Amino acid sequence: MSDASPAGTPDLHADVLERLGTDLVAGRLADVSDLRLELVEERYGISRTAAREVVRVLEAMSVLSSRRRVGITIRPRSEWNALDPRLIRWRLAGAERADQLRALSELRTAVEPVAAALAARHATPEQCGELTAAVIGMSVTGQAGDLEAYLAHDVRFHAVLLQASGNELFASLTDVVAEVLAGRTHHDLMPARPEPAAIRLHGDVAEAVATGDAARADAAMRGILAEALTAMQRAFPAPVPADAAVQR
Amino acid sequence: MSDASPAGTPDLHADVLERLGTDLVAGRLADVSDLRLELVEERYGISRTAAREVVRVLEAMSVLSSRRRVGITIRPRSEWNALDPRLIRWRLAGAERADQLRALSELRTAVEPVAAALAARHATPEQCGELTAAVIGMSVTGQAGDLEAYLAHDVRFHAVLLQASGNELFASLTDVVAEVLAGRTHHDLMPARPEPAAIRLHGDVAEAVATGDAARADAAMRGILAEALTAMQRAFPAPVPADAAVQR
DNA sequence: CGAGATCAATACGTAATACTTATGAGGTTG
DNA sequence: CAACCTCATAAGTATTACGTATTGATCTCG
Numbered sequence: 001m002s003d004a005s006p007a008g009t010p011d012l013h014a015d016v017l018e019r020l021g022t023d024l025v026a027g028r029l030a031d032v033s034d035l036r037l038e039l040v041e042e043r044y045g046i047s048r049t050a051a052r053e054v055v056r057v058l059e060a061m062s063v064l065s066s067r068r069r070v071g072i073t074i075r076p077r078s079e080w081n082a083l084d085p086r087l088i089r090w091r092l093a094g095a096e097r098a099d100q101l102r103a104l105s106e107l108r109t110a111v112e113p114v115a116a117a118l119a120a121r122h123a124t125p126e127q128c129g130e131l132t133a134a135v136i137g138m139s140v141t142g143q144a145g146d147l148e149a150y151l152a153h154d155v156r157f158h159a160v161l162l163q164a165s166g167n168e169l170f171a172s173l174t175d176v177v178a179e180v181l182a183g184r185t186h187h188d189l190m191p192a193r194p195e196p197a198a199i200r201l202h203g204d205v206a207e208a209v210a211t212g213d214a215a216r217a218d219a220a221m222r223g224i225l226a227e228a229l230t231a232m233q234r235a236f237p238a239p240v241p242a243d244a245a246v247q248r
Numbered sequence: 249m250s251d252a253s254p255a256g257t258p259d260l261h262a263d264v265l266e267r268l269g270t271d272l273v274a275g276r277l278a279d280v281s282d283l284r285l286e287l288v289e290e291r292y293g294i295s296r297t298a299a300r301e302v303v304r305v306l307e308a309m310s311v312l313s314s315r316r317r318v319g320i321t322i323r324p325r326s327e328w329n330a331l332d333p334r335l336i337r338w339r340l341a342g343a344e345r346a347d348q349l350r351a352l353s354e355l356r357t358a359v360e361p362v363a364a365a366l367a368a369r370h371a372t373p374e375q376c377g378e379l380t381a382a383v384i385g386m387s388v389t390g391q392a393g394d395l396e397a398y399l400a401h402d403v404r405f406h407a408v409l410l411q412a413s414g415n416e417l418f419a420s421l422t423d424v425v426a427e428v429l430a431g432r433t434h435h436d437l438m439p440a441r442p443e444p445a446a447i448r449l450h451g452d453v454a455e456a457v458a459t460g461d462a463a464r465a466d467a468a469m470r471g472i473l474a475e476a477l478t479a480m481q482r483a484f485p486a487p488v489p490a491d492a493a494v495q496r
Numbered sequence: 497c498g499a500g501a502t503c504a505a506t507a508c509g510t511a512a513t514a515c516t517t518a519t520g521a522g523g524t525t526g
Numbered sequence: 527c528a529a530c531c532t533c534a535t536a537a538g539t540a541t542t543a544c545g546t547a548t549t550g551a552t553c554t555c556g
Contacts, residue, residue: 497556498555498556499554499555499556500553500554500555500556501552501553501554501555502551502552502553502554503550503551503552503553504549504550504551504552505548505549505550505551506547506548506549506550507546507547507548507549508545508546508547508548509544509545509546509547510543510544510545510546511542511543511544511545512541512542512543512544513540513541513542513543514539514540514541514542515538515539515540515541516537516538516539516540517536517537517538517539518535518536518537518538519534519535519536519537520533520534520535520536521532521533521534521535522531522532522533522534523530523531523532523533524529524530524531524532525528525529525530525531526527526528526529526530
């Protein structure tokens with residue numbers, strides 16, 4: 001993952017992309033009427049070529065579009081590639097965090113049960129082993145109250161499962177799901193000691209996948225997500241009605 | 249949507265992006281050991297700056313990565329942003345078409361029922377009206393055997409439904425779903441006269457959404473997708489085992 | 497008042513040049 | 527001989543500058 005600004009080696013492109021991207025997501029450029037390349041150059045102190053490369057990337061995400069004589073225009077949010085990992089990350093990092101978490105939870109509710117069912121058909125023995133190993137890890141660290149280690153196993157579990165589905169579209173959601181799980185542990189509320197019921201459900205999924213029981217894998221995964229969704233709704237009581245976004 | 253090469257006005261960037269992108273997806277550059285910017289310049293007859301802009305976009309899709317002294321490298325396919333609309337389109341256009349269609353069908357199976365359930369809670373009266381209008385359109389054109397008009401109403405139905413879910417991640421799948429539906433009509437097999445059962449199920453979804461019956465909307469949508477999935481499997485009998493991709 | 501010519505703003509595309517850094521070859525040393 | 531250092535060099539990185547082309551706005555003329 002390309003870093004933003006922290007040391008390593010400075011990367012002007014990644015850096016400005018990150019800044020302009022978050023600025024756009026936050027709506028900090030919504031009121032700029034005549035957005036032009038020149039303005040991007042000045043705002044971020046970069047050369048024309050560098051600015052163009054950044055704008056081209058945002059264009060590829062359907063966030064911007066630029067035309068001759070008219071300049072750069074911010075496209076309506078409804079046209080953005082909402083599934084782009086960067087865009088998701090930017091939204092999670094901003095004021096839309098709660099809304100984005102809700103949307104992601106809904107996406108997980110849709111995808112993960114189907115992925116579990118597919119995994120029951122496609123998972124290799126190695127993947128099954130990794131799933132049970134992750135469950136054991138969750139159980140041990142969960143009982144010990146080591147939330148950080150628990151999170152690592154939880155992330156591993158869901159990552160392996162998405163891979164094992166054999167569907168590359170599902171697999172590409174791995175990082176995003178990991179980020180949601182991490183967010184739950186780090187920023188938002190997570191019980192001091194994970195629910196034993198949750199761990200049991202993970203075990204059920206692992207077992208169902210290992211025995212090729214797609215229906216049970218599906219059902220158990222639904223259980224996990226129902227729990228996650230209610231936890232989400234507990235943390236953000238007011239289910240934001242979708243139109244409270246920053247701009248339009 | 250930025251055109252590839254057809255008239256309008258020539259767009260070098262979009263053009264080369266399209267060519268390089270499809271070349272990469274098709275694996276036509278897999279054997280090029282030392283991919284370099286210079287090679288991109290020569291291969292497509294463009295300047296360095298133009299080549300860099302294209303490469304930067306592919307980098308943003310996690311298809312390429314470039315480092316000093318070492319050049320451009322093609323990242324393993326498992327790391328590509330498989331949900332990027334362009335990447336999906338390129339795969340649909342190439343040898344991986346069948347596999348991509350299967351993956352997309354699985355994604356639809358996951359997403360659309362949940363979207364329908366959400367729509368049952370969030371849909372506006374206007375959206376409900378559009379849904380029923382689309383169903384009526386499907387019914388009329390379906391009975392008349394006008395597949396092209398039928399397709400238009402079908403696309404409209406699923407588009408409105410995804411929008412009405414109130415989840416921007418779902419909504420951003422609209423174009424992809426439309427493309428799958430279009431593909432079914434244009435390239436692959438589609439009965440000369442759409443199944444009346446399919447139309448009835450669409451009507452059920454519309455009604456359930458209108459009455460706020462999430463469970464029934466979910467169930468009816470599952471019915472639609474089950475039908476679509478079996479049609480897919482009929483068209484491509486051998487369920488390709490996920491690793492028959494072009495390269496690794 | 498409307499249609500067509502003109503103008504000017506802005507992105508597009510190319511080119512040339514200097515900078516930076518990572519890597520691998522080759523040497524040095526223990 | 528292995529571990530480490532050094533250094534030339536091959537790439538990408540970033541800047542600047544220039545000419546082109548498109549297109550929205552404005553002006554002109556019938």
